[in-house]
Amino acid sequence: MRLRHDRKTVTDEEEEALERSVREREGPAMVPPPPAAFWSRQIVEVNRRIDESTSGVALSLSWAARVAIPGVVAVLSFLIGLKYYAPERHAAESLRQATSALASATVESLYVASVAASDTAVINDVNKSLLPFNNVQAEEFYVENAGTTTLVEDLSDQELHQVLAALSSVEK
Amino acid sequence: MEPLTDLELIEEVRSGKRQAFTELMRRHQERIYWAARRILGDHADADDVTQETFVKAFLSLGDFRGDASFFTWIYRIAINLSLNALRKRHLVSYLRESEIAQKVFPSHEDPHKDLEAKEMASLVSRAVATLPDKQRAVFVMRYYDEMSYEEISYVLKTSVGGLKANYFHALHKVQEYLKNATAS
Numbered sequence: 001m002r003l004r005h006d007r008k009t010v011t012d013e014e015e016e017a018l019e020r021s022v023r024e025r026e027g028p029a030m031v032p033p034p035p036a037a038f039w040s041r042q043i044v045e046v047n048r049r050i051d052e053s054t055s056g057v058a059l060s061l062s063w064a065a066r067v068a069i070p071g072v073v074a075v076l077s078f079l080i081g082l083k084y085y086a087p088e089r090h091a092a093e094s095l096r097q098a099t100s101a102l103a104s105a106t107v108e109s110l111y112v113a114s115v116a117a118s119d120t121a122v123i124n125d126v127n128k129s130l131l132p133f134n135n136v137q138a139e140e141f142y143v144e145n146a147g148t149t150t151l152v153e154d155l156s157d158q159e160l161h162q163v164l165a166a167l168s169s170v171e172k
Numbered sequence: 173m174e175p176l177t178d179l180e181l182i183e184e185v186r187s188g189k190r191q192a193f194t195e196l197m198r199r200h201q202e203r204i205y206w207a208a209r210r211i212l213g214d215h216a217d218a219d220d221v222t223q224e225t226f227v228k229a230f231l232s233l234g235d236f237r238g239d240a241s242f243f244t245w246i247y248r249i250a251i252n253l254s255l256n257a258l259r260k261r262h263l264v265s266y267l268r269e270s271e272i273a274q275k276v277f278p279s280h281e282d283p284h285k286d287l288e289a290k291e292m293a294s295l296v297s298r299a300v301a302t303l304p305d306k307q308r309a310v311f312v313m314r315y316y317d318e319m320s321y322e323e324i325s326y327v328l329k330t331s332v333g334g335l336k337a338n339y340f341h342a343l344h345k346v347q348e349y350l351k352n353a354t355a356s
């Protein structure tokens with residue numbers, strides 16, 4: 001049995017000998033050639049096909065297929081992607097607009113109430129986007145500048161209770 | 173006055189002179205036609221492939237960078253179109269056979285073979301028609317067009333070693349065919 005790697009490489013001489021043998025057996029070629037006029041008719045036909053391909057309609061179809069349709073698809077994909085994959089940005093914008101419309105005292109009271117309720121995840125997010133200081137700084141600000149009397153006027157009993165609990169824990 | 177080279181003609185075509193492309197066609201159409209006809213074994217199909225080759229060449233002339241000669245470049249287009257035509261023909265032939273088998277009619281004549289039979293005027297042409305598609309293309313390029321293996325490699329995107337083996341096998345098959353044909 002001969003394995004694949006046992007096969008010897010064909011030499012140029014072997015190839016030439018085999019080719020010569022085929023040519024000797026071939027005999028005269030008898031495939032009928034086309035008539036002489038065929039060649040000029042073929043040139044005319046090729047020119048006609050080129051004219052067709054480069055005409056306005058063909059070009060605009062080709063332009064539509066190669067440029068316009070992929071372009072429209074790309075723009076649509078981008079717009080759809082923008083709508084579905086960046087919703088947080090719009091939410092943050094709306095939240096920012098809504099909170100900026102509120103009175104500063106209300107925002108501050110909400111902030112302190114949230115701290116008291118230990119809703120740290122939410123408060124951290126709000127803090128990052130709305131307030132330029134952290135939780136501890138906010139609490140210190142109220143203790144030092146506002147005191148408990150300012151807050152009493154703006155908050156409900158329940159909120160006040162939560163705020164006082166938070167402030168007293170900071171004071172300790 | 174010396175005739176313009178292919179590259180000079182291409183430059184003229186690029187600058188808008190269509191007549192220069194006609195000159196390029198005149199120079200190369202016969203060789204392209206015969207390569208296609210030897211692979212396809214049919215005048216009408218070869219005519220179609222030749223026309224398509226030149227239309228494609230004109231439309232994509234901007235892609236021609238000159239890393240091979242213009243003839244080799246269009247020859248490559250023609251061989252690829254011929255191989256595609258052969259594939260389509262095999263598919264049509266297969267579908268027809270399936271259709272016939274489904275209808276349980278005995279097939280006395282294969283239309284495709286009948287078509288080719290008109291071309292089988294020489295023994296070698298008949299032998300070439302029995303080769304697998306790629307071997308057929310390699311045989312035509314090497315045996316009839318006497319192209320170098322490097323040129324064939326550019327056309328078919330195959331290694332020179334693989335092409336040599338393909339051609340040798342093709343020669344063997346053709347020789348066997350001729351021996352059997354002359355003996356009977």
